[in-house]
Amino acid sequence: MRDSKELWLKLHGNLPKYDVRLGTATAQSYVHDPKHLVFHAARYKFVSKMLEGRRSALEIGCCDGFGAPIVAQAVDRLICTDIDAATIADNIARHSSAFPNITYRYHDFRAAPFDERLSAVYLIDVLEHIYPEEERALMQNMVASIEAAGVAIIGTPNITAEVYASTHSKTGHVNLKDHKALRALCNEYFGNVFLFSMNDEVLHTGFQPMSHYIWALCAGVRKA
Numbered sequence: 128m129r130d131s132k133e134l135w136l137k138l139h140g141n142l143p144k145y146d147v148r149l150g151t152a153t154a155q156s157y158v159h160d161p162k163h164l165v166f167h168a169a170r171y172k173f174v175s176k177m178l179e180g181r182r183s184a185l186e187i188g189c190c191d192g193f194g195a196p197i198v199a200q201a202v203d204r205l206i207c208t209d210i211d212a213a214t215i216a217d218n219i220a221r222h223s224s225a226f227p228n229i230t231y232r233y234h235d236f237r238a239a240p241f242d243e244r245l246s247a248v249y250l251i252d253v254l255e256h257i258y259p260e261e262e263r264a265l266m267q268n269m270v271a272s273i274e275a276a277g278v279a280i281i282g283t284p285n286i287t288a289e290v291y292a293s294t295h296s297k298t299g300h301v302n303l304k305d306h307k308a309l310r311a312l313c314n315e316y317f318g319n320v321f322l323f324s325m326n327d328e329v330l331h332t333g334f335q336p337m338s339h340y341i342w343a344l345c346a347g348v349r350k351a
């Protein structure tokens with residue numbers, strides 16, 4: 128007689144053993160609000176689908192790198208940057224052996240462009256943390272880091288959903304926008320701007336003020 132327990136134990140025993148731990152921010156979510164990881168991962172899945180087949184991509188504000196492997200599956204080379212040097216060092220220690228096409232670099236896009244131009248650049252949950260007076264420098268340096276035929280993807284919470292945000296989120300969200308404001312900002316730097324919405328893990332083009340999260344997919348870098 129066949130034994131399904133024996134089959135399962137054999138299959139499980141043949142799995143490769145990876146010693147990859149969660150980063151600090153992701154571990155907080157996993158313990159206190161694990162469902163948050165579902166729609167956080169969905170944001171990275173959207174980016175990965177939009178960038179599939181790209182030679183190179185760069186993330187601005189990667190935090191602890193939770194979503195980086197999702198995008199890394201879709202592109203040849205992924206560079207993840209952040210302004211937290213300690214987190215970058217931790218990411219390298221945790222991820223370098225498991226994800227060989229991901230490179231972690233400290234870089235402050237408020238101060239300067241990246242030292243090479245990439246095929247794509249994306250920001251997920253970053254713009255809302257940048258003070259309005261720093262926004263122009265960030266955008267200009269981001270655009271200066273994109274190839275002429277490259278694209279940019281920006282994802283940020285919708286200001287209309289702020290009423291439902293936690294105290295922690297409200298403290299850190301100093302530059303929230305709605306669809307109109309995000310489009311206007313991106314139109315200054317790109318010839319083509321396409322807007323999308325998200326509610327939790329569901330991507331849509333529905334009634335914009337009811338969206339929790341908003342996206343701008345940008346192409347056609349405008350010359351300075």
